[in-house]
Amino acid sequence: MTKIAVLGSGSWGSVLASLLADNGHEVVLYGNNEQVRDEINSQHTNLHYMKNWQLNPNVKATTDLKEAVSGSDVVLFVIPTKAIRVVSKQLQVVLNELEISPLVVAATKGIEPGSKKLISEILTEELYPNDEGKIVAISGPSHAENVAQKDLTAITCASTNYENAQKVQELFCNDYLRLYTSNDLIGVEVGGAVKNVIAIAAGILVGKNYGDNAKAALMTRGLAEVMRLGVSFGAQPWTFSGLSGIGDLIVTCTSVNSRNWRAGKALGEGKALSDILENMGQVVEGATTAKAVHEICQKEGIDMPICEAIYKVLYENGDIDTEIKEMMSREKTTEIRW
Numbered sequence: 539m540t541k542i543a544v545l546g547s548g549s550w551g552s553v554l555a556s557l558l559a560d561n562g563h564e565v566v567l568y569g570n571n572e573q574v575r576d577e578i579n580s581q582h583t584n585l586h587y588m589k590n591w592q593l594n595p596n597v598k599a600t601t602d603l604k605e606a607v608s609g610s611d612v613v614l615f616v617i618p619t620k621a622i623r624v625v626s627k628q629l630q631v632v633l634n635e636l637e638i639s640p641l642v643v644a645a646t647k648g649i650e651p652g653s654k655k656l657i658s659e660i661l662t663e664e665l666y667p668n669d670e671g672k673i674v675a676i677s678g679p680s681h682a683e684n685v686a687q688k689d690l691t692a693i694t695c696a697s698t699n700y701e702n703a704q705k706v707q708e709l710f711c712n713d714y715l716r717l718y719t720s721n722d723l724i725g726v727e728v729g730g731a732v733k734n735v736i737a738i739a740a741g742i743l744v745g746k747n748y749g750d751n752a753k754a755a756l757m758t759r760g761l762a763e764v765m766r767l768g769v770s771f772g773a774q775p776w777t778f779s780g781l782s783g784i785g786d787l788i789v790t791c792t793s794v795n796s797r798n799w800r801a802g803k804a805l806g807e808g809k810a811l812s813d814i815l816e817n818m819g820q821v822v823e824g825a826t827t828a829k830a831v832h833e834i835c836q837k838e839g840i841d842m843p844i845c846e847a848i849y850k851v852l853y854e855n856g857d858i859d860t861e862i863k864e865m866m867s868r869e870k871t872t873e874i875r876w
């Protein structure tokens with residue numbers, strides 16, 4: 539049995555904590571909300587984030603980071619990108635006090651605006667500056683709602699330390715979740731982060747009543763953008779044909795469970811971003827990552843017209859119809875280019 543601290547008691551954190559307890563591990567779930575903590579400990583539910591579902595009763599919730607992490611072999615990050623830096627700094631203090639150095643797993647999908655860094659890069663910088671192999675990312679098509687129902691799911695776990703990726707594979711695999719290992723940490727993380735921006739665009743098309751051809755074109759050209767950015771970061775192109783690439787793009791661009799897709803659909807229907815984010819009650823990572831991708835495009839000159847159009851719609855009051863028109867009348871070009 540492994541002791542695992544799960545950081546983030548939202549939808550994905552709760553479901554992963556429950557899955558790991560199903561697998562026989564000792565799991566402590568850390569969150570910053572005392573009501574959620576008490577609800578999990580007394581009723582084994584987390585109704586704000588997961589309706590009609592109960593956690594494995596062996597999951598213990600706490601709002602005390604040191605208590606959560608004490609004695610842990612593994613720490614799993616499942617908090618939004620915008621909180622990763624601050625929580626990893628808090629964790630670093632706690633790890634020093636406890637004199638432990640657990641394996642760190644990142645389930646968060648995003649790129650940090652400003653630093654333009656992937657989650658594993660932030661965690662390496664804050665926790666293990668001399669050993670990026672201590673970080674493993676898990677990513678792939680995995681809506682919490684499906685995993686909660688023990689629906690069949692396959693994802694990827696990636697690390698520059700292959701043995702650590704295998705350890706994580708062993709911890710998470712069971713009869714409803716299957717993990718494949720990868721040594722392309724960058725590719726796996728870029729796929730998981732940037733598909734969220736493309737999913738907002740996919741939702742917009744539905745909100746605007748465009749048809750199947752438009753959706754297929756968007757996903758295909760979206761994948762080209764994900765790959766272009768990934769390859770510029772040093773990813774292996776074939777990673778994007780895997781679960782963390784095309785797999786996650788498909789699920790997020792086509793599912794009503796996707797928060798990013800739902801945010802896009804509401805934008806397409808004419809709703810305001812501020813209202814959408816407020817009413818969602820859950821994180822819409824594509825909105826944060828759109829900023830980071832915009833900064834990367836500006837700095838590196840990477841051609842990502844879909845992501846740039848989403849940035850304009852979200853942050854520069856861009857008009858959706860004008861953006862679509864502009865995209866369709868761009869300079870004619872060849873399909874496959876890096």
Ligand SMILES: NC(=O)C1=CN([C@@H]2O[C@H](COP(=O)(O)OP(=O)(O)OC[C@H]3O[C@@H](n4cnc5c(N)ncnc54)[C@H](OP(=O)(O)O)[C@@H]3O)[C@@H](O)[C@H]2O)C=CC1
Binds near residue numbers: 645680819
């Ligand atoms: N949901 C899903 O199906 C999947 C999500 N992911 C990724 O997992 C990450 C989390 O997503 P998800 O669980 O959906 O998000 P949710 O919005 O459901 O939950 C986020 C949780 O993080 C907590 N949180 C925010 N800031 C802090 C902080 N400073 N300290 C401690 N806890 C904090 C929130 O607490 P509070 O309630 O107080 O706001 C909330 O409990 C995202 O990067 C997402 O892309 C990946 C795969 C699947």
Ligand SMILES: O=C(CO)COP(=O)(O)O
Binds near residue numbers: 679737
């Ligand atoms: O990453 C996810 C599924 O793999 C979750 O996507 P959403 O954040 O769009 O719900």
